[in-house]
Amino acid sequence: MAVAQPLEYLSQEQIDKFYRDGYLIIPGFLSHDQTNSLLLRAKELLDEFTPEDHPLTKFTTSDEDHIGDNYFLNSGDKIRYFLDEDAVDSSGKLTRDKAKAVNKIGHALHELDPVYRNVTLENDRLKALARDLRFHHDPVALQSMVIFKQSQTGGAVPEHNDSTFLYTSPPSALGFWIALEKCTPTNGALSFLPGSHLTTPITKRFVRLPGGGTGFEQLATPPPPSSEISEKPSDNASEGNYVLEVCEPGDLVLIHGSVLHKSERNTSPHTRFAYTFHMIDSSPYVEYDEKNWLQPTNDMPFSRILDVPNLSTAVH
Ligand SMILES: O=C(O)CCC(=O)C(=O)O
Numbered sequence: 001m002a003v004a005q006p007l008e009y010l011s012q013e014q015i016d017k018f019y020r021d022g023y024l025i026i027p028g029f030l031s032h033d034q035t036n037s038l039l040l041r042a043k044e045l046l047d048e049f050t051p052e053d054h055p056l057t058k059f060t061t062s063d064e065d066h067i068g069d070n071y072f073l074n075s076g077d078k079i080r081y082f083l084d085e086d087a088v089d090s091s092g093k094l095t096r097d098k099a100k101a102v103n104k105i106g107h108a109l110h111e112l113d114p115v116y117r118n119v120t121l122e123n124d125r126l127k128a129l130a131r132d133l134r135f136h137h138d139p140v141a142l143q144s145m146v147i148f149k150q151s152q153t154g155g156a157v158p159e160h161n162d163s164t165f166l167y168t169s170p171p172s173a174l175g176f177w178i179a180l181e182k183c184t185p186t187n188g189a190l191s192f193l194p195g196s197h198l199t200t201p202i203t204k205r206f207v208r209l210p211g212g213g214t215g216f217e218q219l220a221t222p223p224p225p226s227s228e229i230s231e232k233p234s235d236n237a238s239e240g241n242y243v244l245e246v247c248e249p250g251d252l253v254l255i256h257g258s259v260l261h262k263s264e265r266n267t268s269p270h271t272r273f274a275y276t277f278h279m280i281d282s283s284p285y286v287e288y289d290e291k292n293w294l295q296p297t298n299d300m301p302f303s304r305i306l307d308v309p310n311l312s313t314a315v316h
Pocket residue numbers: 147149157162175177188190261262263274276
């Protein structure tokens with residue numbers, strides 16, 4: 001009989017809450033100094049952005065308008081800049097200062113940038129959390145982004161779940177979203193539909209299209225939603241009601257790949273910068289296929305988070 005390992009970082013109450021609600025806020029996951037160095041580095045990366053040699057790629061999560069050009073498709077092992085939809089005019093010129101035009105930077109900060117790598121792949125607290133949560137047999141980090149919700153102009157992120165975009169069979173995406181600045185009701189704090197990971201199946205997946213670009217593919221038989229725990233969502237979340245979660249710099253939000261979440265436009269005078277990365281299960285029980293836009297390369301395979309004995313390390 002397997003012997004339960006003692007918890008290293010999370011409490012049992014936190015673990016139960018995560019599996020019940022589909023997300024969990026962990027206050028103060030990063031120290032003041034760690035958070036400040038990520039924020040500083042994000043601002044340096046904005047300074048280093050050179051719009052002159054950028055294809056002015058726009059990023060959107062709406063169904064109709066995914067721009068899957070090569071700049072995006074080849075960004076899995078690079079640090080690249082994606083712009084707000086309205087930051088470029090019809091002649092391809094920026095409509096505002098370059099630092100205010102960037103929506104996100106991705107997708108290999110956790111591999112290539114030492115400051116971001118330090119809190120992702122070299123973070124003992126994160127490893128302890130992954131062991132405690134037991135969400136994956138063999139967790140691997142596959143992408144990372146800094147998300148800039150710019151003051152006044154930062155756009156909304158519509159309702160979605162992450163397993164649609166980082167699809168595995170069965171679904172196994174897990175998001176780690178870290179506030180680098182205070183998140184408030186007016187600057188675009190995240191909101192969640194608690195318990196939706198237990199009731200909302202993944203019905204489509206974001207894929208590379210055979211003819212080029214990206215799109216959504218309907219799943220013929222949507223896999224059943226996760227059923228790790230059959231308890232009801234927390235009392236504060238009646239069915240169908242989104243819960244807005246304000247948070248402080250350094251707080252981590254753990255996001256189950258099937259939970260519905262979104263964020264509103266930033267209407268405030270304050271920026272809302274965040275760092276996010278995702279893990280999937282790379283164990284033999286889970287398949288990651290070539291239809292996904294993001295593919296591991298020989299030079300940059302998905303990075304294992306834990307030393308897991310007796311499991312194949314192959315990412316399918
Ligand atoms: O940062 C945001 O506003 C949205 C983030 C999000 O939805 C995600 O990382 O899945």
